[in-house]
Ligand SMILES: Nc1ncnc2c1ncn2[C@@H]1O[C@H](COP(=O)(O)OP(=O)(O)OP(=O)(O)O)[C@@H](O)[C@H]1O
């Protein structure tokens with residue numbers, strides 16, 4: 001049974017909808033890589049899965065009690081004075097903010113506050129969760145009492161990752177997790193995901209990371225989400241075939257449309273015999289043709305041949321679509 005599914009969702013911010021009656025389901029223990037060109041809607045998809053954004057139409061069906069955590073695409077904004085421990089404690093689903101406040105009271109030397117909070121933490125059984133928090137912070141190579149201010153983008157993303165992990169989610173959503181990370185941390189994350197007992201859905205442009213971790217690849221493209229079983233290489237093959245079939249179908253459609261346009265332009269004799277239903281069908285075909293052009297925008301419908309020739313791509317590049325043209 002799926003732990004989370006999107007059924008025929010529709011979401012639009014502009015003329016061309018981001019999701020146009022798209023469906024997608026996540027199974028227990030799934031490992032799904034989300035791919036797609038810039039602005040296709042990948043980050044929005046993760047926010048819908050997290051429940052942060054509601055689609056305009058369609059159903060989001062979530063298994064009861066499912067714990068979901070999301071790593072954002074960008075490093076967290078740090079405005080106030082905060083330590084790594086205090087920030088990551090906020091990821092603990094119940095009473096995490098109490099532990100966070102406790103750490104800050106220690107940091108600020110406010111002993112009255114820390115004694116009072118300590119009693120509350122005892123009462124709510126939060127201390128039991130502290131060990132796991134410290135363990136995860138340590139695993140990522142951080143120290144709980146480090147100040148967030150002054151940390152680089154890479155370190156801030158590690159902090160955000162630790163915060164997502166401490167919630168012990170059933171579903172972990174990672175938005176471009178390898179961005180800003182050094183190779184050692186990327187390898188650590190690969191192992192972490194392999195051993196993680198919940199499901200992981202991650203957006204990535206990193207071919208080697210996808211190949212190491214994903215069981216399937218979901219492609220966000222012109223309002224739809226298409227799933228391909230296997231790794232990135234299997235996805236490229238599948239996508240190439242899907243585009244080939246689409247091109248054949250489009251050509252066939254265009255040929256029929258031009259035949260109908262020629263028919264309607266015929267002389268008086270033909271016009272006398274023209275049928276209403278045929279004219280209605282032609283009008284519908286014109287609309288469909290216009291919508292397809294709008295969906296396409298300036299996306300060039302070709303999988304990058306360099307990828308198919310087996311040349312590897314560098315990290316953090318977006319190789320499978322040629323934009324423009
Ligand atoms: N709240 C919003 N209001 C209006 N437009 C939005 C909103 N959120 C996203 N968009 C637009 O929707 C489109 C998809 O955004 P999204 O961030 O989901 O894309 P993405 O696939 O994650 O792109 P990237 O690869 O650049 O991270 C973009 O054109 C974006 O500007």
Ligand SMILES: [Mg+2]
Pocket residue numbers: 042043044073175
């Ligand atoms: Mg994004």
